[in-house]
Amino acid sequence: MKLPSHTWINGRITTTAEARISPYDHGFLVGDGVFETLVARNGRPFTPTRHWRRLVASCQAMNITAPEFDEYLNAMLATMEANGLKDARIRVTLTSGDGPLGSDRGEAQATMIVAATELKPWPATETVMTAPWTRNERSALTGIKSTSYGDNVRALALAHGEGAGEALLANTRDDLCEGTGTNIFIVTAGVVKTPPLSSGCLAGVTRALVLEACAAAGIAVEEIALPIEALKTCEEAFLTSSTRDVHPLSCIDQRDMPGVAGAVTQRVAQAFQDFVAGRDDP
Numbered sequence: 502m503k504l505p506s507h508t509w510i511n512g513r514i515t516t517t518a519e520a521r522i523s524p525y526d527h528g529f530l531v532g533d534g535v536f537e538t539l540v541a542r543n544g545r546p547f548t549p550t551r552h553w554r555r556l557v558a559s560c561q562a563m564n565i566t567a568p569e570f571d572e573y574l575n576a577m578l579a580t581m582e583a584n585g586l587k588d589a590r591i592r593v594t595l596t597s598g599d600g601p602l603g604s605d606r607g608e609a610q611a612t613m614i615v616a617a618t619e620l621k622p623w624p625a626t627e628t629v630m631t632a633p634w635t636r637n638e639r640s641a642l643t644g645i646k647s648t649s650y651g652d653n654v655r656a657l658a659l660a661h662g663e664g665a666g667e668a669l670l671a672n673t674r675d676d677l678c679e680g681t682g683t684n685i686f687i688v689t690a691g692v693v694k695t696p697p698l699s700s701g702c703l704a705g706v707t708r709a710l711v712l713e714a715c716a717a718a719g720i721a722v723e724e725i726a727l728p729i730e731a732l733k734t735c736e737e738a739f740l741t742s743s744t745r746d747v748h749p750l751s752c753i754d755q756r757d758m759p760g761v762a763g764a765v766t767q768r769v770a771q772a773f774q775d776f777v778a779g780r781d782d783p
Contacts (some may be wrong), residue, residue, distance in 0.1 A: 507583035509576045509615035526612055528596025531604060532649035534612075535559035536594040539706075539743050540620055544587045545781045546577050547743075551706045556593065559645045565597050566611045569572045576615040588620040590744055594648065620744070622631035626751035626760035629680065630665040631729065632656040636678040638701025648705060653681035665752075667740060671729040672701045683778055684708040685741045688765045695721040700726065707741040712767060714776035720768055737763035739770075746774050 508520045528534035537552045546552075553570050560567035568576075577591050594616075598609030618630050634656060642649060660681075662669035669685055672678040679685060679702035686695045693715060696702050715722040732738070738750040747770040751760035759766070 505584040505586075505616070505618055507580065509583075509613075510582045514559055514579055522596075522612055522614070523599050525599040525602075525607075526596055527598065527600040527606060528594065528599065528648055530602065532647065533563070533600070533606070534594060534596035534648035535563055535565060535646055536592060537646060537649055538590065538592050538609055541577070541581060541589045541591055541617075544581065544618070546574065546591060547777075548706055548710070548782055549574055549577070550646060550782050551709070552593075552743075555568050555646065555704065556595070559647070560595060562645050563597070567595070568582070568613060576613070577617070580615045580617045584617055586617055586619060589617040590620050591615065591616075591617045596648070601741070622743055623748060624666075625665055626749050627665045627745075628665045628752040629669050629740070629750055630660050630663050630754050631732065632659060632668040632670050634670065636670045636672045636701045638672040638674070638699065640680070640701070643701050644698065644704060657681045664683070669732070669753075672725075675729050676700055677727040677729050677731060678702050680740060683740040683745065683748075686711070686739050686741065686769070687727065688732060688737035688763065689731065689763060691736075692720070693720060693765060694727060694731075694771060695722070697726055699726040700777070705741060705743075707743055707746060707773075710771055710777060711741050711747060713774040715769060716729050716774065717776055718768070718772035720765075720772055737766045739766045 504517050507514050508517050512696050536558045538637050539552045540547050557567040581589050594614045595610045597606050601605040642751045656668040667680045669680050670678050678700045684705040732753050740748040749766045750758045
């Protein structure tokens, strides 16, 4: 993989080849950090305010100093410009900075990094499998977009090894929770359903936009606890994320699904596009 030429670190653009963080940075040592991933199209980050608000909430929960909105936005724009990108996948990462070789923190300032890569399209549909591990809905990191992604890395690697593109996880109550980088929606008896935040899932920005878009379009949607077994009987299903938008599922645990042919999924996808059309920051 060819890396982009430039990265933004702690207030300035540097070449990626020369970009460095300290070996004592707690983000590197113990995953003590938070992040946001968002997309930019035609040179403008999409929904930057929603992502910034979630970043601030994660920082507050982790006691990490959050950037002001203007610094955050300008850093993204500068990174895109330095790399010649108009359509981009952008990652904003903050850590607690240098610390001891353990869980105790030091007193260093936060580290902030902004990286951007070319925005690549997903296939028209996605396949998923259920992972054998659970998401802890009572974890200290529940609801925080933390850099501690070891569980996700392992689950996604398992899915890829089985020929699937994403892994879905239940929580400790055996209720459907989320994917490794996605929220999950299913359709049952024509009604769109998604796990509530109390399931332990992340409060996805696109998840919220889809809920709002469905309400605006008159599409029935419920945030409701769903047994993981619901994946075996649902009529349609789709993933949401900032890079995927509304992404239909064509297979769940080797069970064929309608994919892009799903009538309800099509309505939701259109409602989402109508809701966000022409708006960088809906």
